[in-house]
Amino acid sequence: MKTEFLSEDQTKRAAEILKGGGIVAIPTETVYGLAASVYDKNAIKAIFKAKGRPSDNPLIVHISGLEDIENIVSKIPENAKKLAEKFWPGPLTMIMPKNSKIPKEVTGGLDSVAIRYPANEISRRIISQAGVPLVAPSANISGRPSPTKFEHVVNDLNGKINAVVDGGECAVGLESTVVSMLSDIPKILRPGKISAEDIKKVVGAVEIDKSVFEKPNGFEKILSPGMKYKHYSPKTPIKMVIGDACKYAEFVNTHRNEDIGALCFDEDIPFLKVPYVSYGSVYDTISQSRNLFEALREVDKLDVKILYAHYKEIDSLSLAVYNRLIRAAAFCVISL
Ligand code: TXA
Ligand code: MG
Numbered sequence: 001m002k003t004e005f006l007s008e009d010q011t012k013r014a015a016e017i018l019k020g021g022g023i024v025a026i027p028t029e030t031v032y033g034l035a036a037s038v039y040d041k042n043a044i045k046a047i048f049k050a051k052g053r054p055s056d057n058p059l060i061v062h063i064s065g066l067e068d069i070e071n072i073v074s075k076i077p078e079n080a081k082k083l084a085e086k087f088w089p090g091p092l093t094m095i096m097p098k099n100s101k102i103p104k105e106v107t108g109g110l111d112s113v114a115i116r117y118p119a120n121e122i123s124r125r126i127i128s129q130a131g132v133p134l135v136a137p138s139a140n141i142s143g144r145p146s147p148t149k150f151e152h153v154v155n156d157l158n159g160k161i162n163a164v165v166d167g168g169e170c171a172v173g174l175e176s177t178v179v180s181m182l183s184d185i186p187k188i189l190r191p192g193k194i195s196a197e198d199i200k201k202v203v204g205a206v207e208i209d210k211s212v213f214e215k216p217n218g219f220e221k222i223l224s225p226g227m228k229y230k231h232y233s234p235k236t237p238i239k240m241v242i243g244d245a246c247k248y249a250e251f252v253n254t255h256r257n258e259d260i261g262a263l264c265f266d267e268d269i270p271f272l273k274v275p276y277v278s279y280g281s282v283y284d285t286i287s288q289s290r291n292l293f294e295a296l297r298e299v300d301k302l303d304v305k306i307l308y309a310h311y312k313e314i315d316s317l318s319l320a321v322y323n324r325l326i327r328a329a330a331f332c333v334i335s336l
Helices: 011-019 041-051 064-071 076-089 123-128 150-157 196-203 245-254 268-272 286-300 319-328
Strands: 004-007 024-026 035-037 060-062 092-097 112-118 163-166 177-180 187-190 237-242 260-264 276-278 306-311 332-334
Touching: 004 011, 011 024, 011 035, 011 123, 024 123, 024 177, 035 041, 035 123, 035 286, 076 092, 112 268, 150 163, 150 286, 187 196, 187 260, 187 268, 237 245, 237 319, 245 260, 245 268, 245 306, 260 268, 276 286, 286 319
Parallel strands: 004 163, 024 163, 060 112, 092 177, 237 306, 237 332, 260 276, 260 306
Antiparallel strands: 024 035, 092 112, 177 187
């Protein structure tokens, strides 16, 4: 298939392709998404095929106005109304009970549906011009880092999708916060820019699902199917190393004859005697979020056997970075 490369001014063309049953990668403020009409089962199948995504991993439905929600859910929980008022449009996805119009292919057979109202103007224009809500998983091959630039989408999906819209670099760089609104207390299933504290301030209480921190043990019920799959992995195996700058530099330099590389902070660079890729300043979680996925794509170019990724400490802001990095490292952590 020939993939059309569209500029951000060609949103009408993107909408036309979507209305005709095609699949189109579109920019959002978090990461690029691979979009299709929520009602088009064939296009939805094509998304799963292009990404190599397991069919039980449900998709997020993207809307361009609050009025769209009534056609998607059977009930809007009170807390969801409050969170929508505060954070939408923006990088928050809420899981609510689905209604019968939403095909089961969208939700991987679940009775709930994930909804997001993106802030990015280009994505909102495409959803409005398509005239239907759009499903859009991240526009990467399953298991690879999510795409934050046009080039990342092209590298993964050129020739497999109908079109990709170039919206430049994504402002946030990590996927949306996913929060389940199915019980009275909202539960974070995937951390993102909107933090637990942000949510707590609006609704009074919030929980964070265990799967955010831990490897699923295979016995418990997984609330967010996406959390059980391998994620964000470069080809080079990664181990996450937690410790201060001195200990980290000493650790990687000790292993320097073993064909290793560093995924590090800017401040580590002067002390390293091994090849490296940095993912931002240790003091700037916003830039770490924006750079992480690109850095995870760059590390394979170092052509090393193993990569030691530096992480300092978990705080509420960096939980989203931690969650992605520990999955990229397949939960292998070395504490110094
Ligand atoms: O920022 C984002 O959310 C991006 C952009 C494109 O909007 N999209 C995205 O989609 O990250 P995806 O498919 O890569 O991740 C969606 C996550 C998966 O972990 C999936 O299992 C979970 O949301 N999810 C979707 N529907 C769900 C549901 N009904 N219940 C539980 N988890 C759900
Ligand atoms: Mg994804």
